[in-house]
Amino acid sequence: MKRFIEGADRHQVTLLPECLEDFVGEDNPVRVVDAFVDELDLHALGFDGADPAATGRPGYHPSVLLKLYIYGYLNRVQSSRRLEREAQRNVELMWLTGRLAPDFKTIAEFRHDNGKGIRNVCRRFIVLCRQLKLFSQAVVAIDGSKFKAVNSRDRNFSPGKIDGRKEQLEQSIQRYLDAMETADRTQPADLEARTERLQEKINKLREQMRQLDETKEQLNNEPGQQRSLTDPDSRSMLQSGKSTGLVGYNVQTAVDGKHHLIVAHEVTNVGHDRGQLTRMAMAARDAMGKTKLQAFADRGYFNSLEIKACEDAGITTFVPKPMTSNAKAHGRFGKADFVYIAKDDEYQCPAGQRAIYRFSRIEDNIDLRLYWSSACPSCPLRDQCTTSSVRRIRRWEHEAVIERMQQRLDRKPNAMTLRRSTIEHVFGTLKHWMGSTHFLTKTMVHVDTEMSLHVLAYNLKRVISVLGIAKTMKAMRLAGMSP
Numbered sequence: 001m002k003r004f005i006e007g008a009d010r011h012q013v014t015l016l017p018e019c020l021e022d023f024v025g026e027d028n029p030v031r032v033v034d035a036f037v038d039e040l041d042l043h044a045l046g047f048d049g050a051d052p053a054a055t056g057r058p059g060y061h062p063s064v065l066l067k068l069y070i071y072g073y074l075n076r077v078q079s080s081r082r083l084e085r086e087a088q089r090n091v092e093l094m095w096l097t098g099r100l101a102p103d104f105k106t107i108a109e110f111r112h113d114n115g116k117g118i119r120n121v122c123r124r125f126i127v128l129c130r131q132l133k134l135f136s137q138a139v140v141a142i143d144g145s146k147f148k149a150v151n152s153r154d155r156n157f158s159p160g161k162i163d164g165r166k167e168q169l170e171q172s173i174q175r176y177l178d179a180m181e182t183a184d185r186t187q188p189a190d191l192e193a194r195t196e197r198l199q200e201k202i203n204k205l206r207e208q209m210r211q212l213d214e215t216k217e218q219l220n221n222e223p224g225q226q227r228s229l230t231d232p233d234s235r236s237m238l239q240s241g242k243s244t245g246l247v248g249y250n251v252q253t254a255v256d257g258k259h260h261l262i263v264a265h266e267v268t269n270v271g272h273d274r275g276q277l278t279r280m281a282m283a284a285r286d287a288m289g290k291t292k293l294q295a296f297a298d299r300g301y302f303n304s305l306e307i308k309a310c311e312d313a314g315i316t317t318f319v320p321k322p323m324t325s326n327a328k329a330h331g332r333f334g335k336a337d338f339v340y341i342a343k344d345d346e347y348q349c350p351a352g353q354r355a356i357y358r359f360s361r362i363e364d365n366i367d368l369r370l371y372w373s374s375a376c377p378s379c380p381l382r383d384q385c386t387t388s389s390v391r392r393i394r395r396w397e398h399e400a401v402i403e404r405m406q407q408r409l410d411r412k413p414n415a416m417t418l419r420r421s422t423i424e425h426v427f428g429t430l431k432h433w434m435g436s437t438h439f440l441t442k443t444m445v446h447v448d449t450e451m452s453l454h455v456l457a458y459n460l461k462r463v464i465s466v467l468g469i470a471k472t473m474k475a476m477r478l479a480g481m482s483p
Contacts (some may be wrong), residue, residue, distance in 0.1 A: 004294040020095045027469050030092045032094040032460065035473045037067045037151050040121065047117035059100055064119070065110040067096050073457035076433050078450075079441055080108035111441075122452040126263055126287045127457055132475050134466065135288040139257030141422035142280045144273045147431070148438040149234035149248040149447070156228045156236050156247045169205050170210075189226050190231035199452045237271035245271075248438065249447055254295075255423045255453075261462050262426065262455045263287045267448045273297075277306040277460050281315045294318065297417040304366070317405055318415045333385045338393055340403075347371050347393050351381045355393050367397045418468060430454055435460035 017023065024030060040063070043050035047062040070085045071093060084104040087093045111118070129135065181200045190476070219225045227404040228234045228247060250271060254264040264283035268276070281295040295310065296318045310317045325334040338347045339353065347355040355371040362368070376382060376390035385391045396402070409415055431438065433454065441450045464472055 020091070023091045023259065023373060024095045024383075028092065028468060029074065029461075029464055030096050032464055032469055032472050032476075033067055033070050033074070035476050037063050037070065038126075039466075040066075040124065042066070042117065045117045045120040045124065047114050047451055052123050060100065060106065060110075062110070062114065062117070064097050064100055065102065065107060066118075068093065068102070068107065069111060069118075069458070071096055071459060073433075074461060078453075080111070080433070081479070082106040083107050083115070096136060106457045108387075111449060111453075112446065115445055118449050119452045122456045122459075125456055126261075128476065129261055129459070129463065130287070132467070134259055134261065134463070135256055135263070135290070136286075137256065137258045138288065138290040138292055139294045140254045140281070140284045140296070141257065141419045142252070142254050142277065142286075142295055142301065143283070143419070143423045143427070144250050144252045144268075144276065144300075145427040145431075145449075146237050146239055146271075147248050147251050147434070148246050149228070149231045149439075150439060151228045151230040151234045151247045151444050153202055153236065153245075153247055155222065155230050156226065156234070157212075157215050157219065158226050158236065159216060159219060162212050162219075166209060166212055169209050173202055173205050174204070176205075218324065231442040231447075233269055233442075233447070235269045237330070249444075251451060252280050253423065253426065254280050254287075255426050256284075256288065257294075257422055257463060258416070259466050260422060260426060260461050264457050265451060267384050267444060267451050269444065274303050275299040275306060277301045277303065277317065277319070278309040278313070278315075281310055281317070282313055285313075285315060292316070296415055296422070298416065304396055304398070304402060307400050308357075309403060311401055311404075314420055316408070318409055318412065318419075319405065320409060320416065321402070324454070327339065327386075331384075333381075333391075335393065338460075340395070340399075342400075347395075349373060351375075351379050354389070360397075363394075369395045369397065426458070430458060433457075 026420075042062050047066075049059055049062050052058065068083055068087060072078060072086070077083055077086055081104040084102065084107060087097060087101040176198045180195055215227065219227055224235060226235050228236075231247075234247050234249060236245050237246050237250060250268045250273070252266045252268060252273070253262050255261065255264050264280060264287050266280065266283070267275075270276075277295070277297055281293060284295070285291075285293040291314060293315045294317075295315055299320045299322045302319050303324055307317050307319060325336075328334040333350050336348050340347055342352075344354075345357055349355055352377045353373040355373045358370050358372060360369050362366060371393040372390040376386070379385070382391075439447050439450055441447055467475065
């Protein structure tokens with residue numbers, strides 16, 4: 001081929017370097033993986049097989065398999081079968097494992113049996129980041145995202161889904177019965193054969209109806225009245241902006257505001273984020289080694305009790321309040337149109353009247369104070385305010401906590417922009433690495449282990465990007481990685 005760069009003849013003898021070290025450059029990220037794992041005390045971190053058995057066939061040291069998994073998740077190779085193939089042909093992996101090539105079953109069993117150790121390694125890396133003073137800002141963004149489980153929507157059942165499926169089956173049965181009746185009148189030649197086929201289909205559909213009835217009875221004992229057959233811990237969850245949901249898990253993360261490292265994460269099967277704020281914020285604060293913390297979250301995390309708990313723990317929250325006022329939706333004055341006057345413990349209404357304190361009561365375990373004005377029945381603006389005779393204003397006993405947070409949001413109008421720029425790309429990156437299937441394992445405990453490997457790989461890549469390979473390796477050796 002003239003005028004083109006020509007490759008070597010496949011039959012030409014090639015004198016490759018005899019040393020694997022020559023194939024791996026000094027700036028290769030695989031050296032960071034090697035240095036990181038070599039400094040870990042795997043026995044103290046809870047790995048099985050860290051101490052060899054006195055008898056029996058020798059096994060692989062946990063460090064070899066841990067290096068294999070970290071390398072795989074760094075390079076978007078999560079499958080144990082793919083890791084087996086890569087260990088046999090990938091020069092970097094040959095260097096990393098010393099040319100060991102475990103079979104896929106051994107690789108998969110390591111991840112299955114060492115979930116606790118892998119999760120501890122993920123936490124230990126955050127400790128290293130803290131020792132490297134990468135958390136100079138006590139600021140985190142908190143968010144949750146839905147990740148698909150190994151369970152299709154057809155294998156997930158709820159009372160509503162079962163009723164819908166039963167209705168479809170009833171229509172199908174009726175359609176086959178009508179077809180049998182038609183065949184009886186118009187096609188006597190092959191009536192028997194046709195009737196037999198239709199009867200078989202009807203019997204199959206009736207068997208499905210019976211199974212659905214049994215499943216519906218079993219749902220009474222299932223949490224959230226849901227049952228997933230492939231992955232029993234997964235749940236059907238709605239996705240924001242989409243009419244259909246997915247069967248999966250809601251992964252909570254807290255990301256630091258400076259270097260965008262994932263400082264804390266948790267896998268849940270609850271489809272909403274309410275009730276997650278305090279736990280994630282406190283986990284992030286402890287992981288970063290801070291006494292004070294600023295936590296940014298979207299309106300899905302708004303919960304008065306959670307915000308109060310954060311303030312009591314020294315965590316300053318920035319969570320916008322959802323716009324869910326029924327009065328506003330119908331064109332009437334909302335609670336925000338009533339101004340609270342703290343020194344008098346009264347509200348001033350849009351008409352200029354004062355709503356005074358009347359009594360207190362408990363609703364949903366929250367102590368509420370109720371206010372209204374005696375001028376309401378004769379107020380010219382009453383139709384714009386309420387459909388009742390008086391407009392009652394409810395105030396939580398700790399409403400000042402919510403008001404202080406709203407004042408912080410007003411002083412920081414770019415708070416939600418900061419949150420989005422900090423955390424949303426993290427989820428995008430993780431889902432891109434995972435591919436279309438997301439999780440490969442089943443049940444909560446194993447999914448949590450898999451997520452820890454993804455988080456560890458993400459954080460490792462971020463630290464390499466911030467410090468560089470040489471500085472990262474030096475820091476690992478100087479810091480010491482024992483718990």
